Amino acid sequence: xxxxxxxxxxxxxxxxxxxxxxxxxxxxxxxxxxxxxxxxxxxxxxxxxxxxxxxxxxxxxxxxxxxxxxxxxxxxxxxxxxxxxxxxxxxxxxxxxxxxxxxxxxxxxxxxxxxxxxxxxxxxxxxxxxxxxxxxxxxxxxxxxxxxxxxxxxxxxxxxxxxxxxxxxxxxxxxxxxxxxxxxxxxxxxxxxxxxxxxxxxxxxxxxxxxxxxxxxxxxxxxxxxxxxxxxxxxxxxxxxxxxxxxxxxxxxxxxxxxxxxxxxxxxxxxxxxxxxxxxxxxxxxxxxxxxxxxxxxxxxxxxxxxxxxxxxxxxxxxxx
Amino acid sequence: xxxxxxxxxxxxxxxxxxxxxxxxxxxxxxxxxxxxxxxxxxxxxxxxxxxxxxxxxxxxxxxxxxxxxxxxxxxxxxxxxxxxxxxxxxxxxxxxxxxxxxxxxxxxxxxxxxxxxxxxxxxxxxxxxxxxxxxxxxxxxxxxxxxxxxxxxxxxxxxxxxxxxxxxxxxxxxxxxxxxxxxxxxxxxxxxxxxxxxxxxxxxxxxxxxxxxxxxxxxxxxxxxxxxxxxxxxxxxxxxxxxxxxxxxxxxxxxxxxxxxxxxxxxxxxxxxxxxxxxxxxxxxxxxxxxxxxxxxxxxxxxxxxxxxxxxxxxxxxxxxxxxxxxxxxxxxxxxxxxxxxxxxxxxxxxxxxxxxxxxxxxxxxxxxxxxxxxxxxxxxxxxxxxxxxxxxxxxxxxxxxxxxxxxxxxxxxxxxxxxxxxxxxxxxxxxxxxxxxxxxxxxxxxxxxxxxxxxxxxxxxxxxxxxxxxxxxxxxxxxxxxxxxxxxxxxxxxxxxxxxxxxxxxxxxxxxxxxxxxxxxxxxxxxxxxxxxxxxxxxxxxxxxxxxxxxxxxxxxxxxxxxxxxxxxxxxxxxxxxxxxxxxxxxxxxxxxxxx
Numbered sequence: 001x002x003x004x005x006x007x008x009x010x011x012x013x014x015x016x017x018x019x020x021x022x023x024x025x026x027x028x029x030x031x032x033x034x035x036x037x038x039x040x041x042x043x044x045x046x047x048x049x050x051x052x053x054x055x056x057x058x059x060x061x062x063x064x065x066x067x068x069x070x071x072x073x074x075x076x077x078x079x080x081x082x083x084x085x086x087x088x089x090x091x092x093x094x095x096x097x098x099x100x101x102x103x104x105x106x107x108x109x110x111x112x113x114x115x116x117x118x119x120x121x122x123x124x125x126x127x128x129x130x131x132x133x134x135x136x137x138x139x140x141x142x143x144x145x146x147x148x149x150x151x152x153x154x155x156x157x158x159x160x161x162x163x164x165x166x167x168x169x170x171x172x173x174x175x176x177x178x179x180x181x182x183x184x185x186x187x188x189x190x191x192x193x194x195x196x197x198x199x200x201x202x203x204x205x206x207x208x209x210x211x212x213x214x215x216x217x218x219x220x221x222x223x224x225x226x227x228x229x230x231x232x233x234x235x236x237x238x239x240x241x242x243x244x245x246x247x248x249x250x251x252x253x254x255x256x257x258x259x260x261x262x263x264x265x266x267x268x269x270x271x272x273x274x275x276x277x278x279x280x281x282x283x284x285x286x287x288x289x290x291x292x293x294x295x296x297x298x299x300x301x302x303x304x305x306x307x308x309x310x311x312x313x314x315x316x317x318x319x320x321x
Numbered sequence: 322x323x324x325x326x327x328x329x330x331x332x333x334x335x336x337x338x339x340x341x342x343x344x345x346x347x348x349x350x351x352x353x354x355x356x357x358x359x360x361x362x363x364x365x366x367x368x369x370x371x372x373x374x375x376x377x378x379x380x381x382x383x384x385x386x387x388x389x390x391x392x393x394x395x396x397x398x399x400x401x402x403x404x405x406x407x408x409x410x411x412x413x414x415x416x417x418x419x420x421x422x423x424x425x426x427x428x429x430x431x432x433x434x435x436x437x438x439x440x441x442x443x444x445x446x447x448x449x450x451x452x453x454x455x456x457x458x459x460x461x462x463x464x465x466x467x468x469x470x471x472x473x474x475x476x477x478x479x480x481x482x483x484x485x486x487x488x489x490x491x492x493x494x495x496x497x498x499x500x501x502x503x504x505x506x507x508x509x510x511x512x513x514x515x516x517x518x519x520x521x522x523x524x525x526x527x528x529x530x531x532x533x534x535x536x537x538x539x540x541x542x543x544x545x546x547x548x549x550x551x552x553x554x555x556x557x558x559x560x561x562x563x564x565x566x567x568x569x570x571x572x573x574x575x576x577x578x579x580x581x582x583x584x585x586x587x588x589x590x591x592x593x594x595x596x597x598x599x600x601x602x603x604x605x606x607x608x609x610x611x612x613x614x615x616x617x618x619x620x621x622x623x624x625x626x627x628x629x630x631x632x633x634x635x636x637x638x639x640x641x642x643x644x645x646x647x648x649x650x651x652x653x654x655x656x657x658x659x660x661x662x663x664x665x666x667x668x669x670x671x672x673x674x675x676x677x678x679x680x681x682x683x684x685x686x687x688x689x690x691x692x693x694x695x696x697x698x699x700x701x702x703x704x705x706x707x708x709x710x711x712x713x714x715x716x717x718x719x720x721x722x723x724x725x726x727x728x729x730x731x732x733x734x735x736x737x738x739x740x741x742x743x744x745x746x747x748x749x750x751x752x753x754x755x756x757x758x759x760x761x762x763x764x765x766x767x768x769x770x771x772x773x774x775x776x777x778x779x780x781x782x783x784x785x786x787x788x789x790x791x792x793x794x795x796x797x798x799x800x801x802x803x804x805x806x807x808x809x810x811x812x813x814x815x816x817x818x819x820x821x822x823x824x825x826x827x828x829x830x831x832x833x834x835x836x837x838x839x840x841x842x843x844x845x846x847x848x849x850x851x852x853x854x855x856x857x858x859x860x861x862x863x864x865x866x867x868x869x870x871x872x873x874x875x876x877x878x879x880x881x882x883x884x885x886x887x888x889x890x891x892x893x894x895x896x897x898x899x900x901x902x903x904x905x906x907x908x909x910x911x912x913x914x915x916x917x918x
Contacts, residue, residue, distance in 0.1 A: 030793065031791050031793045031794030031797070032791075032792075032793025032794050032796075032797055033797075045487075045490045045823070046829075046830040046831060047490075048487045048489060048490065074326075080555070082403060083403045084404055085404045085405055085410075085554050085555045085560070086405050086555045086560065087555075094576060095577075115375065149604055153606070153607060153610065153612060157607075157614075158611075158614055159608065159612035160612065161614070165603075165607045165610060165611055165614075165616070166602075166603060166604060167579065167601070168575070168578055168608055169575070169580050171575075171579050171581060172573065172581060172599075173603070229837055233902075265845060266604065267606065268399075268604075269578065269603060269604045269607070271401070271576060271577035271578045271603050275401070276577075279401070279403065284404070284793060316583060
């Protein structure tokens with residue numbers, strides 16, 4: 001297992017290098033540069049803009065720019081944001097906690113809902129309740145989360161006043177206090193549900209189908225014949241088997257946490273990585289943009305690895321060496 | 322493994338696509354075209370209202386009589402401030418929305434954009450040397466007393482070779498600033514500190530707009546103590562913990578989310594009524610709902626959202642004339658960046674009558690009504706009417722909407738339909754197709770509004786094609802005179818200095834239509850020449866009027882209209898006064914239920 005992990009980790013290096021070329025070229029293919037947005041007679045003049053282009057190296061040949069970026073990147077220098085004027089690492093660090101908080105809340109909510117709904121639906125397969133849950137899930141799958149976000153804000157925030165329409169916590173609370181954390185949970189609820197809607201729906205259906213399938217298997221029939229109670233059969237015999245494929249999704253969840261947040265965060269004006277990423281694309285803030293894309297790519301690779309490792313752990317039949 | 326590679330590629334592509342969709346509101350900050358829709362001057366002054374503003378103004382009279390102390394006002398902005406907030410380093414109008422409450426300059430502007438004393442008074446004999454006297458006893462938020470040394474500190478920072486901000490242009494006219502920047506001098510020779518409260522500033526030559534161009538904001542020396550100039554921009558006192566002398570001081574910030582300001586009890590003009598003022602970032606999609614719920618008290622809204630906000634019971638809409646305009650430009654030449662002049666003329670749109678015909682062909686009033694909610698009015702020359710140099714509209718050709726007139730002019734110019742296809746051919750008999758470009762931010766209304774212009778041109782028989790160009794590429798193409806750009810849509814937001822030289826003189830990069838007219842250049846030069854106009858404002862205005870008449874007649878660009886600034890304000894807010902330069906000092910604002918909260 002250790003050997004396998006190491007091998008996979010080593011394999012990531014050429015992978016990342018290739019990705020870096022793609023990321024860099026795509027960033028360069030984007031029309032314009034960050035200074036285009038500063039053309040404004042009240043605020044700057046053409047000489048300044050030209051001077052900055054030179055200073056920032058935008059006039060250098062492409063391969064020189066790429067080399068500078070990669071060498072700095074490897075040494076942990078992600079550059080300075082042209083838009084925010086601070087080191088990218090600082091910037092990402094300051095936003096990361098918010099996104100992690102949102103992502104973890106989203107996963108927890110997803111799992112709670114998925115388990116509750118999936119098990120009910122699986123046990124009472126083809127009943128009205130099952131169809132209702134199924135309908136709900138397909139609805140969740142069908143509605144894009146930017147629409148869901150806006151609709152949720154409209155009803156639950158503006159019409160009912162249950163949840164705030166945006167932000168990460170109530171204005172004026174001191175970080176660290178109990179009130180602060182309560183407020184944070186309150187504020188993260190809606191974006192977390194929206195963010196998790198898609199995976200909740202797919203997990204529920206996945207779990208339901210698996211439970212139905214398992215309930216027809218021989219070992220379940222044997223257990224029934226032995227007189228084991230229905231609840232024990234479902235909660236212990238079947239669930240344990242159905243969990244296996246589900247757990248492996250955890251690896252991919254790591255990816256969804258960060259990636260999926262891009263749109264959701266923007267809608268809920270939640271100050272996390274997602275909003276940062278969108279802003280950096282809009283403003284051609286190359287250093288932030290490329291760092292985040294590299295970071296997302298790394299997460300995908302790690303997510304895949306975690307998924308593969310988890311397979312081996314939960315299902316001893318699968319051996320990885 | 323292969324999958325993850327594609328995932329990344331897909332993601333970037335998707336992200337770009339999404340950015341294009343959602344780009345509208347944040348794009349508005351950055352590009353001048355959209356920047357025109359933003360507030361561009363952060364000075365406030367105390368003057369009444371005008372036109373449609375007045376009825377809204379009186380609606381608020383309920384609170385105007387008796388100001389109430391206490392309470393917090395929530396001021397919303399639609400995209401997050403990104404760079405430094407400090408006035409000496411900030412970049413976009415979004416950051417100005419915050420520092421306008423915290424920092425203030427030595428001079429302000431009246432409703433005609435004439436400089437008026439604020440923290441400083443000045444005297445000048447020859448428009449070359451100015452003597453400034455600043456108010457005594459004004460305290461910074463950190464307790465320091467404001468002296469002219471803070472001003473010198475600001476100017477020396479801006480002139481420092483390591484300075485990373487965009488404001489060198491505001492100090493380069495000071496005598497000796499260039500030497501200082503090149504490292505030939507220890508200090509700027511044009512700055513002569515006479516005492517803590519008096520300073521003499523000498524410019525390299527007499528100009529009529531020396532004062533308007535000068536950087537008149539102080540910079541706190543204690544806050545930036547021990548920070549290298551190169552590092553200043555990203556340091557805390559520049560990014561978030563900004564220090565000023567204004568009515569509010571920074572209490573607490575949550576980057577990208579909200580900026581909590583509290584009143585400056587020792588404000589030199591008196592204690593503000595509000596206990597606090599919070600600037601909050603609210604996504605465009607949520608603004609109307611938040612206003613209705615009372616979660617936001619005051620917000621600059623996009624003209625297209627104005628009507629929607631006006632329909633709310635608890636909200637009134639305030640408008641005041643802005644200093645931005647939109648135009649359709651024609652590429653009349655090619656600019657050489659190295660030489661700094663227009664080196665080549667383009668023939669296609671060189672016929673003046675053709676351009677005038679196209680101007681007559683558009684129904685500008687209807688267009689502004691449809692696409693800007695009527696929050697604007699037509700304009701016939703590239704000077705917003707609020708500027709004191711703006712020519713009397715009666716002196717200008719009106720270019721009223723008339724398809725007849727347009728067709729007449731086309732015929733006079735020799736553009737006639739010779740092959741019977743319903744569209745005109747050029748005088749040589751070749752097919753004539755007007756190629757019109759408009760920027761694309763993903764906002765669907767942009768294509769509609771551009772299409773509306775194209776249809777009106779086709780209605781008078783000019784075959785037209787619309788090209789939507791990705792916004793980030795758009796201005797680069799225009800700036801480089803890319804052959805793909807022929808006629809284009811653009812806009813400028815101009816500041817307190819009314820002088821249009823930077824945008825319309827033939828030796829300027831930002832003269833996008835490449836308008837090349839010796840007479841016009843001469844007029845612009847004269848208007849700034851102390852020898853010609855001295856300090857006689859009427860004389861200056863006459864020269865500018867001549868220039869506007871010329872541009873109006875020559876029509877290098879079809880000026881469409883100027884936009885108003887539109888604000889939605891909750892009824893509980895009182896004490897607001899506004900004019901073209903913006904709102905009055907926030908120290909006078911209050912909320913009617915302030916005491917209860």
